[in-house]
Amino acid sequence: MAVEHKLSIFRGYLTFKSITQKIWGVLIFLSIVTLIEVVLGIFKPQVLMNTFLGMKLLNWIFIILTIIKAYYIAWDFMHLRDERRNFTSSIVLPLLILIPYLVFILLIEADYIYDVMTDGFVSWNF
Amino acid sequence: MDATLTNQSENENIWGGGNKPLNASYGKMMMWFFIVSDALTFSGFLAAYGFSRFKYIDSWPIADEVFNHFPFLHGVDAPMYYVALMTFVLIFSSVTMVLAVDAGHHMKKNKVAFYMLLTVVGGAVFLGSQAWEWKNFINGQYGAVETKGGQILQFVSADTGKRVNLSSFAASIPTDRAQHQSKNGVWYVTESTLPTYSLDEVKAGFLANDQLLIKTQQNDEQGHKIVLNREVSINKISQAVHVVEGANLIRNEYGSPLFGNFFFFITGFHGFHVFTGVLINLIIFFNVVIGTYEKRGHYEMVEKVGLYWHFVDLVWVFVFTFFYLV
Numbered sequence: 001m002a003v004e005h006k007l008s009i010f011r012g013y014l015t016f017k018s019i020t021q022k023i024w025g026v027l028i029f030l031s032i033v034t035l036i037e038v039v040l041g042i043f044k045p046q047v048l049m050n051t052f053l054g055m056k057l058l059n060w061i062f063i064i065l066t067i068i069k070a071y072y073i074a075w076d077f078m079h080l081r082d083e084r085r086n087f088t089s090s091i092v093l094p095l096l097i098l099i100p101y102l103v104f105i106l107l108i109e110a111d112y113i114y115d116v117m118t119d120g121f122v123s124w125n126f
Numbered sequence: 127m128d129a130t131l132t133n134q135s136e137n138e139n140i141w142g143g144g145n146k147p148l149n150a151s152y153g154k155m156m157m158w159f160f161i162v163s164d165a166l167t168f169s170g171f172l173a174a175y176g177f178s179r180f181k182y183i184d185s186w187p188i189a190d191e192v193f194n195h196f197p198f199l200h201g202v203d204a205p206m207y208y209v210a211l212m213t214f215v216l217i218f219s220s221v222t223m224v225l226a227v228d229a230g231h232h233m234k235k236n237k238v239a240f241y242m243l244l245t246v247v248g249g250a251v252f253l254g255s256q257a258w259e260w261k262n263f264i265n266g267q268y269g270a271v272e273t274k275g276g277q278i279l280q281f282v283s284a285d286t287g288k289r290v291n292l293s294s295f296a297a298s299i300p301t302d303r304a305q306h307q308s309k310n311g312v313w314y315v316t317e318s319t320l321p322t323y324s325l326d327e328v329k330a331g332f333l334a335n336d337q338l339l340i341k342t343q344q345n346d347e348q349g350h351k352i353v354l355n356r357e358v359s360i361n362k363i364s365q366a367v368h369v370v371e372g373a374n375l376i377r378n379e380y381g382s383p384l385f386g387n388f389f390f391f392i393t394g395f396h397g398f399h400v401f402t403g404v405l406i407n408l409i410i411f412f413n414v415v416i417g418t419y420e421k422r423g424h425y426e427m428v429e430k431v432g433l434y435w436h437f438v439d440l441v442w443v444f445v446f447t448f449f450y451l452v
Contacts, residue, residue, distance in 0.1 A: 019228050027221045031214065038210045041190075041451050049349070056349075059452045066447040070440055077224050077436045079429075087148040091158050099169045106173045110180035117181070125344070126275035126365065 006081050009072070026076045033065050054111070157430045161437045164399075168441050171392050172448055178384045185343040187381035188351070189450050191289075195262045209450050212255045213442065216400075219248025220439040223407075227432045230425025235414060238428060242411040245435065249404040256397045263389065266372030268292065269321070270379040271328060273365040278381050280341040281332065282353055292371070295338060296323040297330035321369040332363050343381045389449065396445055399438045406431050 007022050008015040009029075016022035040048070040058060048058035075081045080088050140147050148155065179186050190205035197208070226241035269292035270280045281290045301324060306317040323331075332338055340359040344352045354362060370379045378386035410431050419425045 020225065023221055023224045023228070027217065030217055034210065034213055034217070037447075037451055038206055041206050062447050062451045066443055069443050073220065073436055073440045073443065077220055077439075078433055079227075084149045087150055087155075087158075090148075091162055094162060095165055095169075098166060099173075102169065103173045103176060106177040107180050110177040111183075113181045114183055123275075125277060126273060 005079075009076065022076065026072050030069055030072060033069050037062060037065055151426060153430055154426065154433070157433050161433060164437065165441075168392075168395075168444070171388075171395065172444060175388045175392060175448060178382070178388065182382050182384070184345045185381065186345075187343075187385050188349070191351075192263070192380045193259070193450060195259075195267075197258070206450060208255070208259070209446060212252055212259075213446050215248055215252050215255065216439050216442050219245045219252070220436050222248060223432045223435045227425070227429050230419070230428045233420070233425070235417065235420050238419075238425060239411060239414045242407060242414055242428070246404055246407045246411060249400055249407065249435075253397065253400055253404065256393065256400070260390075260393075263386075264372050264374070266370075266379045268379065269323075269369065269371045271325070271363070271366035272368040272370050272377055273362070274367050275365075276377075276383070278343050278370065278377075278379060279362060279366060280351075280379070282339050282341045284337045284339050284356075287353070289341070290338060292323050292328060292369070295331040295335045296327045297334060299324065299327050299330060301326075318374075321371050323369055325366060325369050328369055329363055329366065333360065392445060393449070396438070396441055399441065403431075403435050403438050407435065 005019045005022070007017070007019065009022070009026065014025070016025055040061065044058060048056065048061065050057050052060060074092075080091070139145070150158070193209060194203050194205040195208060196202065196204040222241045222244040226238050226245065229237035229241060268280065268289045270278050272278055281292070281295070282288060283290050303320070303324065305320045306315065308314065308316045336356065338359070339356060340354045340362050342352050342354060342362075346352050368377065370377050372379060373386040373389075375383075375387055375390065377383050380386070410427055413419060413427065414425075419427060
C-alpha cells in the first residue's frame with residue numbers, strides 16, 4: 001500500500017528525504033514552539049504586557065503560536081497535507097467559520113456583563 | 127493523486143458510487159467528521175471558559191500562582207514546568223503514533239506493535255501526570271477564607287509578600303463541633319468534611335499576628351492581585367463566613383468557583399478522551415500482535431485510531447494555552 005507523501009514544510013523551504021525524517025523534523029519544530037511559549041510564560045517580558053484589541057500582546061502571541069502548532073499537528077501528523085483539497089476543506093472550513101463566530105459572540109457578551117457588574121448598581125464585592 | 131480525472135465519462139462516474147471521490151475510505155472519513163464534531167464540542171467548552179474569564183477579567187485566578195508544583199520539589203515555586211513536561215509527553219506519544227502509522231504503510235508488523243506500545247505508555251504517563259495535577263489542585267496548599275459575597279481572601283506575609291499557610295497562624299480553640307454524619311442523626315441529612323481549622327481559629331490567629339495581610343481576588347493595573355493594608359484586612363476578615371481548603375465544585379481557595387469548575391470539567395473531559403484513546407490504542411495493539419491487520423492486508427485501523435490520538439494531542443495544545451499560559 002504505497003502512500004504518497006508531500007515532504008516539504010514551510011511552503012517548500014524545508015524538504016525532508018523521507019516521511020520518518022519529516023515526522024522528527026516536525027517534532028523538533030513543535031518542541032521549539034512549546035519552549036518559546038514556556039519561556040515567555042515564565043519571564044513575561046514587560047514589553048509584551050501592553051494591551052492590543054482587548055488582550056495583552058503576550059496572550060496574542062500565545063494564541064497565534066498555538067494555532068501554528070495545531071496547523072502542523074493536523075497537516076503533518078494527521079496527514080491532511082496528503083489529502084485531497086476538497087476533503088481538507090470540508091474538515092477545516094466548518095471549524096474556521098463556526099469557532100471564531102462563537103468566540104466572538106461569547107467574548108463580546110462577557111465584556112458587556114463585566115461592564116454591567118463594574119458600573120451597575122448591584123454590589124457583588126462584599 | 128489529484129490527476130485522476132482524464133476524461134468526461136470518468137468525471138460523471140466519480141460520484142456514481144463504487145469508488146472514493148475524496149480519496150479517503152468511509153471509515154477514515156467518518157473518523158474525520160467525528161473529530162470535527164468533537165472539536166466543536168471542545169471549542170464550545172473553551173469559549174465558555176473564555177466567557178467566564180472576560181466576565182471576571184479583573185479577578186480571575188493567575189495560573190502561575192495555582193499550578194506551581196513539580197514532583198520532588200516541595201515548596202519550590204515552579205510554575206509551568208510540570209505542565210510543559212506533560213505537553214512534551216503527549217506530543218512525543220503523537221510522534222510514536224505517526225511512526226506506527228508509517229510502519230503500517232510498509233507492512234512492518236513488529237515495528238507497528240512496538241510504536242503502538244510506546245504510544246500507550248506515553249498516554250498512560252500523561253494520565254498519571256494529570257491525576258497528580260488534580261491531586262494538587264484538590265488538596266490546595268495554603269487555604270483561604272470566603273466572604274459572604276463569595277470573594278476569596280488569601281493570607282500573605284507582610285515581609286515577603288508570599289502566601290501563608292493556615293496551619294502556621296491559626297489559633298487553637300478547642301470546640302465540640304464535629305462533622306455531622308447521617309448515621310448520627312436524620313438519615314438523609316449529611317455534611318461535607320469540616321476544614322482543618324474553624325473560622326474562629328483562623329480569625330483569632332489572624333488578629334493576633336500583625337505580620338499578616340489579606341490578598342484579594344481583584345487585580346491591579348499590572349495584573350497582580352491587590353494586597354490590602356492591615357486596617358482594611360482586619361475589617362475584611364470580619365466578613366469571612368467559610369474556611370476554604372483546596373478545591374471542589376462549590377468553592378476553591380484560588381478564586382472564582384467557576385475557575386475550579388472549568389478546570390475539572392475541561393481537563394476532565396480531555397482526560398476522558400485520553401483514557402479512551404489509551405484503551406482503543408491498546409485494543410489495536412493486541413490486534414496488531416495477533417496479526418489481524420496482516421491478514422486483512424492493510425493497517426488502516428492504525429491510521430484511524432492515530433487520527434483520534436492526534437486529535438487528543440491537538441486539544442491539549444489548546445487546553446495548555448488557555449488554562450496555563452493566557
